[in-house]
Amino acid sequence: DAMVIQNPRYQVTQFGKPVTLSCSQTLNHNVMYWYQQKSSQAPKLLFHYYDKDFNNEADTPDNFQSRRPNTSFCFLDIRSPGLGDAAMYLCATSRVTEDTQYFGPGTRLTVL
Amino acid sequence: KNQVEQSPQSLIILEGKNCTLQCNYTVSPFSNLRWYKQDTGRGPVSLTIMTFSENTKSNGRYTATLDADTKQSSLHITASQLSDSASYICVVRGFGSASKIIFGSGTRLSIRP
Numbered sequence: 001d002a003m004v005i006q007n008p009r010y011q012v013t014q015f016g017k018p019v020t021l022s023c024s025q026t027l028n029h030n031v032m033y034w035y036q037q038k039s040s041q042a043p044k045l046l047f048h049y050y051d052k053d054f055n056n057e058a059d060t061p062d063n064f065q066s067r068r069p070n071t072s073f074c075f076l077d078i079r080s081p082g083l084g085d086a087a088m089y090l091c092a093t094s095r096v097t098e099d100t101q102y103f104g105p106g107t108r109l110t111v112l
Numbered sequence: 113k114n115q116v117e118q119s120p121q122s123l124i125i126l127e128g129k130n131c132t133l134q135c136n137y138t139v140s141p142f143s144n145l146r147w148y149k150q151d152t153g154r155g156p157v158s159l160t161i162m163t164f165s166e167n168t169k170s171n172g173r174y175t176a177t178l179d180a181d182t183k184q185s186s187l188h189i190t191a192s193q194l195s196d197s198a199s200y201i202c203v204v205r206g207f208g209s210a211s212k213i214i215f216g217s218g219t220r221l222s223i224r225p
Contacts, residue, residue: 004155042201042215043156090155098205100146103155 003027004104006091012110013081021076021107023091031097032074034066035090037106043090049074050097078109086111113138116204118216126224129192133219135185135202143207147176147187150199150218159187159200189221197223 005024013019023032031050035043047056049068063085065077078085088108092101116137125131137145144163148156160169160176162185169176173196175188189196202216 006155040217040220042217044215045213088153092155098143100158100161103148103157106153106155108153 004091004093004102006089006104006107008107009105010108010110012112013078014112015083016080019078019081019109021078021089021091021109023074023076023104024072025091025093025102026072027093027095027102028071029093029095029102030071031094031099032068033092033094033101034064034074034076035092036085037088037090046076048097081109081111083111085109115139116202116214116216118200118202118219120219121217122220122222124222124224125192127192127194130188130190131192131221133187133189133200133202133221135187135204135216137183137185137202137204137214137216139183139204139206139214141207142180142183143205145176145178145185145205146203147174147185148201148203150201152198156201192223194223194225197221 007022033048034046037043045057046060063079068074088106090106091104094101119134146161147159150156159174160171162178164180173190178185199218199220201218204214
């Protein structure tokens with residue numbers, strides 16, 4: 001089945017230790033998004049790629065970076081995780097930005 | 113400021129009962145409104161999408177309504193099941209200068225046997 005896959009599902013890292021979260025999709029969608037969702041809050045868009053074009057949200061900290069080496073994969077790099085970065089990180093895709101977004105299951109990040 | 117507000121914040125009902133969740137928005141100009149269901153520890157899944165001209169849309173036991181004049185939407189769940197326990201998120205997309213997607217904070221629904 002076509003889907004959005006995130007690995008790992010659970011990630012534990014130490015304060016300040018770089019971490020990379022992975023997202024892959026078999027939907028062949030043009031757009032890939034990264035969201036941060038903290039407990040009982042709405043998902044917060046960090047950035048998105050339309051094909052190779054990177055679109056950063058104005059309030060996304062520099063600590064968060066992203067790479068999209070090809071259509072299928074997109075990575076979220078957190079260069080120096082702080083305690084406040086502990087959250088669920090959701091990857092989503094859509095055919096175009098106006099279309100319905102299909103979400104992956106998320107990666108739960110814990111920062112010790 | 114473009115906003116999406118949902119109520120109630122949380123709701124507990126007995127299995128088999130109906131319930132209605134509310135979403136009010138100030139996004140303008142308006143493009144579309146989506147309701148997502150998010151199970152605990154999972155990503156959101158789209159239930160319905162409604163555009164300006166649509167008043168009602170159903171997806172099984174889920175029925176969404178939209179009043180674009182008053183900028184209000186509701187999600188009605190009929191004959192609730194235990195599997196309906198989840199967070200329900202209202203997401204509004206603007207148009208033109210307001211083209212960003214705005215997420216509501218969600219309603220946490222718990223179904224009790």
